[in-house]
Amino acid sequence: MLPPREEYALLKTDALRLLRAALKNPRNDQIEDLFLALADFPVEEITPEDRKLLLDNISYWLKGYTPPVTALKELGIRNPEKKAAVILRGEDIAVEPDVNYEFARDFVSRVRGGKILDIASGFGWIPPLLSKKARVLALDKAYLNRVVYEEDRIYIEDTTIELFPDSPSARNYLRRERKLRDYRDFALLFWNSRQADIDRITLLQGDASDLRRCRDLTRNQECSIEDASVDGVTCFFSFNHIPEWRAALSEVYRVLKRGGDAWVTLYREYLEKFPVKFAYNWTDQLGVKIVKIKDFREQAEELGFQVSPIKDYRGTTLYFLLRLKK
Secondary structure (H helix, E strand, O other): OOOOOOEEEEEOHHHHHHHHHHOOOOOHHHHHHHHHHHOOOOOOOOOHHHHHHHHHHHHHHHOOOOOEHHHHHHOOOOOHHHHEEEEEEHHHHOOOHHHOHHHHHHHHOOOOOEEEEEEOOOOOOHHHHHOOOEEEEEEEOOOOOEEEEOOOOEEEOOOOOEOOOOOHHHHHHHHHHOOOOEHHHHHHHHHHHOOOOHHHEEEEEEOOOOOOOEEEOOOOEEEOOOOOOEEEEEEEOHHHHOOOHHHHHHHHHHHEEEEEEEEEEEEOHHHHHOOHHHOOOHHHHOOOOOOOHHHHHHHHHHHOOEEEEOOOOOOOOOEEEEEEEO
8 A cells, every 4th residue: 555666755734734634524536546546556446445544544644644745746735845844765664774784784884892782682683793793792671582373473472573474484484393482592593594603692681771680591690781891882773662761871871881882773753754664653563662862862961971973874864873982
């Protein structure tokens, strides 16, 4: 329903008023014309499910979420590009950045070696890429959550994480082998497939808001990350998944050595209104919290960090990259 090559427009107040007037009481023919204009495949019949999906999308547009530019033109709103605060292409928002390999590689290239704490690692790209040049403490509070095998999906218990949702063959393999017991097992499987130096990665089960109480899963023992004990910290969209992000930021300051850097990425605030992964409620689906950059920067500086936004960063329309120096 939401074409990948489409452009999506975050409308200014006047344009949003025009959109609401045009769709105040949508007519049947108007809905059909909109569907045909947006479809990127031949349409022989518009089903009740098609209508419901489009009406659901329209309900989001009327709340201020971003409509497709094609829909605006179909509704007679002229020059929508000039009436938008921000326009993003579908191919830019199709995949959330925290699983983007090129973005992760660029992020890691800025981090120096030594002993690096990576917060909310999951099964992501940061630990395997970092392991090429540093010793990595990979922290996640869900590593001991079990893998749940169901007929139509496999997922990590008490999370939004599905394993291979687009690959039935991979899911069938996992069901057949049944070697993955918990999230940690899946992370190690993924990292090994990406040629990580596993011996340089220590998996930690723990909450980023209290790094004094962790469990070292590599050695199977309780542990604490002591004051000024790591050379660097990486937070690759981690703060967008931590409800108590202020407490977590305070912990980052505590464990980082004097002169060390924390590298942090955050979603742009307006991205909440765009259909990332083509889902308008993607923040709920992925457990994402939009952190205001102003609030984050003020909190970091209050703790004693020197905050430097990376001006030349290629992702500035989608997310921020910040360097926090202690």
